[in-house]
Amino acid sequence: MIRTLRAVDFRCFSSLALEIPEGGALFTGDNAQGKTSILEAVCVLVRLHSPRTRKLPAMCRMGGAGGFGIAGEAWEQERRVRWQRAFDLTVDGESRESGGGYLADGGLIVWMGNEDLELVRGSAETRRHYLDFIGSQVEPGYRTALARYRRALKAKNLLLKDPRPREDEIRSYEEVMISEGTLLVEARTRLVDLISPRAAISQREVSGKDEVLGLEYRPAGGHDLRLALEQARERERRQRQSFVGPHRDDLLLSINGLPAGEFASEGQQRTLALALKLAQGEALAAVRGNLPVYLIDDVFGELDPGRRNAVMRVLPAAAQKWITTTHLGWLDESAALGEMARFAVKAGHIATA
Numbered sequence: 329m330i331r332t333l334r335a336v337d338f339r340c341f342s343s344l345a346l347e348i349p350e351g352g353a354l355f356t357g358d359n360a361q362g363k364t365s366i367l368e369a370v371c372v373l374v375r376l377h378s379p380r381t382r383k384l385p386a387m388c389r390m391g392g393a394g395g396f397g398i399a400g401e402a403w404e405q406e407r408r409v410r411w412q413r414a415f416d417l418t419v420d421g422e423s424r425e426s427g428g429g430y431l432a433d434g435g436l437i438v439w440m441g442n443e444d445l446e447l448v449r450g451s452a453e454t455r456r457h458y459l460d461f462i463g464s465q466v467e468p469g470y471r472t473a474l475a476r477y478r479r480a481l482k483a484k485n486l487l488l489k490d491p492r493p494r495e496d497e498i499r500s501y502e503e504v505m506i507s508e509g510t511l512l513v514e515a516r517t518r519l520v521d522l523i524s525p526r527a528a529i530s531q532r533e534v535s536g537k538d539e540v541l542g543l544e545y546r547p548a549g550g551h552d553l554r555l556a557l558e559q560a561r562e563r564e565r566r567q568r569q570s571f572v573g574p575h576r577d578d579l580l581l582s583i584n585g586l587p588a589g590e591f592a593s594e595g596q597q598r599t600l601a602l603a604l605k606l607a608q609g610e611a612l613a614a615v616r617g618n619l620p621v622y623l624i625d626d627v628f629g630e631l632d633p634g635r636r637n638a639v640m641r642v643l644p645a646a647a648q649k650w651i652t653t654t655h656l657g658w659l660d661e662s663a664a665l666g667e668m669a670r671f672a673v674k675a676g677h678i679a680t681a
């Protein structure tokens with residue numbers, strides 16, 4: 329878990345210093361005061377990644393020196409991230425030369441935010457990312473298989489666009505796609521088996537109703553990628569595009585047997601997105617043997633008070649939670665929140681609430 333967080337010139341904060349108890353913290357404040365930025369800083373400190381942007385300069389405080397720094401004690405290591413055109417990373421005072429080296433012994437986090445609604449409403453790509461994120465954390469070899477598959481796919485697509493495609497070369501890239509793609513399909517099948525029952529329970533608990541959640545993994549090339557590629561060969565050559573393989577997979581989501589993106593109410597869709605993230609957290613905890621830190625960014629606004637309080641109850645009691653919300657009037661104070669600090673956030677300043 330995370331004990332301290334410090335930041336300099338990050339988003340709207342010229343400087344920020346927090347001590348967080350085991351249970352976590354609740355951050356309240358009006359819109360545009362800096363609540364999300366605090367959670368984003370944690371995400372960058374732990375995973376070198378922001379769920380809001382891929383553009384690192386966007387995180388440097390406007391009017392600052394053109395860089396940012398974030399540091400803190402996370403999982404008993406003192407981590408420090410500095411960025412100014414490039415990363416400067418240290419763990420316990422030792423420099424880490426690469427992002428991979430920095431991340432190798434970092435902790436686990438689960439980000440829950442309103443943008444998760446895209447998991448239900450958005451394209452299949454969002455759901456593939458969701459699976460890939462879990463796969464990379466819990467399946468040995470997943471990240472490597474994905475990288476090799478993507479490289480081979482890119483090369484094949486380039487060759488298909490060539491006015492005189494070289495069939496031998498295309499076939500050799502297809503061999504890589506078949507071997508790595510088969511690993512991905514097998515791993516994604518296992519992941520969906522791991523997540524499904526957990527997500528289904530969360531859906532019922534958060535909704536407080538008998539909402540039956542269905543997750544169905546749909547591999548675009550079926551379970552026999554070689555056969556699927558053979559069958560698609562003519563069409564792929566004609567249209568100069570790759571149509572089959574894990575880059576076209578989807579995860580079909582349904583509630584009470586109906587496709588969730590088209591039929592579920594907004595509240596049900598939001599609950600489903602939360603259920604997927606709660607399942608992600610449980611899957612990470614089950615396989616890796618330690619609890620992730622939950623970063624929960626203002627997901628409550630659009631849920632009815634029953635569902636809001638149910639989310640609080642369903643979150644693992646022992647996990648550290650960092651929660652932002654515009655107000656706490658709805659919170660059932662009798663819920664076992666554990667020891668959580670409370671802060672009020674106003675115009676880039678934080679005060680104990």
Ligand SMILES: Nc1ncnc2c1ncn2[C@@H]1O[C@H](COP(=O)(O)OP(=O)(O)OP(=O)(O)O)[C@@H](O)[C@H]1O
Pocket residue numbers: 338339340341357358359360361362363364365366385386387388389390626652654
């Ligand atoms: N690089 C930056 N430098 C300075 N300010 C920034 C930067 N990026 C964003 N901001 C501003 O920081 C403020 C806080 O943004 P943040 O998203 O953290 O607010 P929030 O409290 O989570 O709001 P909401 O409740 O609306 O989600 C906003 O006014 C935003 O425009």
